[in-house]
Amino acid sequence: MLTNSIILVTGGTGSFGNTFIPMTLKKYNPKKIIIYSRDEMKQWEMAKKFQNEDRIRFFIGDVRDRERLHRALDGVDYVVHAAATKIVPTAEYNPFECIKTNINGAMNIIDACIDKGVKRCVALSTDKASQPVNLYGATKLCSDKVFIAGNSYTGGRTRFAVVRYGNVMGSRGSVIPFFLDTAKTGKLTITDKRMTRFMISLEQGVELVWHAFEDMEGGEIYVKKIPSMNICDIATAVDEKAEQIEIGIRPGEKLHEQMIGVEDAHFTYEYSEHFKIIPQICEWGQAEKMIKGGKQVADGFSYTSDNNTEWMTILQLRKWIEENKDKVGNI
Incomplete structure (x- = not known):
């Protein structure tokens, strides 16, 4: 589907974009991938990695700017919406800014995709959007809702879907690079020793987005099946000797x-390999087309990091860190 197409990635200089772009270039050979983001320095650094790649274009712009999005989406076939204000304390201290990016920006993406005839758009979500307790999660829940509802405006010409996954191992601002840095002091701070988190690699996240593009009818939320870990086990995997x-x-x-x-x-x-949440209100399509052979989960089912049936071991995470040590904290 993505072969010989034009793809735009919002927030494309972030952790996801730095993995999605080389993987997609290799697997699908698209005609062009446009990186749309507002940080010129990150674009400058990223351009150096792809200086001999003529299929990459860079576009300075903010998802808050609807007119700029309209210009950037000329001729685009597919969109991955990865731009977000996502650091929890940053969102709490700057709520107006978080809402402008995560909610207003999502609405701008939807309007621009429809107006420009984009075929399909996949938005990245987070585990924090399910029963949110912080502003970041609340804004991403709103974003998920508007992307699902966006399908009702398109007459099937543009389709929108969402992918949701948990803690991305080794990404900037996540716990593994934080532990690797603070382990130098011989001490690791744990907020609560009972805490658990979902664990996913960026490569798995990219593959889920690919699957969504291929499978979506419009309005689905795709949830990757991934393992969990206890926070103390994550710390031990980083440095078993640290207090x-x-x-x-x-x-x-x-x-x-x-x-x-x-x-x-x-x-x-x-x-x-995943779960699929179909929209509760689906006036634009048929639920049967979305289900595609899936088995409905039991009444009362939930998917949380503590009731997971799959767990990552300390040795498995330690091996992953060793194999990806050059990328941890830089993606």
Whole structure:
């Protein structure tokens, strides 16, 4: 589907974009990939990595700027919406700015995609959007809702879907690079030793987006099946000799993360490698086309990091860190 197409990635200089772009160039050979973001320095650094790649274009712009999006989306076939204000404390201290980017920006993307005749758009979500307890999660829940509802405006010409996954291992601002840095002091701070988190690699996230593009009818939320880990095990995998100091849970932080709540069980279907939440209101399409052989989950089902059936071991994470040490914190 993506072969010989034009793809635009919002927030394309971030962790996701730095993995999606080389993987997609190699697998699909698109005609062009446009990186749309507002940080000129990150674009400058990224351009050096692709200086001999004539299929890459860079476009300075903000998802808050609807006119700029209209210009950037000329001739674009597919969009991946990865731009977001996503650091939890930053969102809490700058709520107006978070809302402008994560909600207003999402609406701008939807309007521009429809106006410019984009075929399909996949938006990246987060486990924090399921029963959110912080502003970042709340804005991403709103974003998910507007992307799903966006399908009702298009008459099937443009399709929108969402992918949702948990903690991306080794990405900038995540716990693994933080532990690697602070382990030098011989001490690792743990907010709560009971805490669990979902674990996913960026490569798995990219593959989920590819699957969404191929499979989507419009309005689905795709949830990757991924393992969980206890926070103390993550710390041990980084440095088993460091002292672990419990400091208490932070404002806006969950003890366990959730990607599917019990309220969504009636609309959730299971597949070999993922779950799919179909929209509760689907006036633009047929649910049967979305289900595609999936098995409806049991009533009362939820998918949380503490009730997971799959767990990553300390040795597995330690091996992953060793194999990706040059990328951790830089993606």
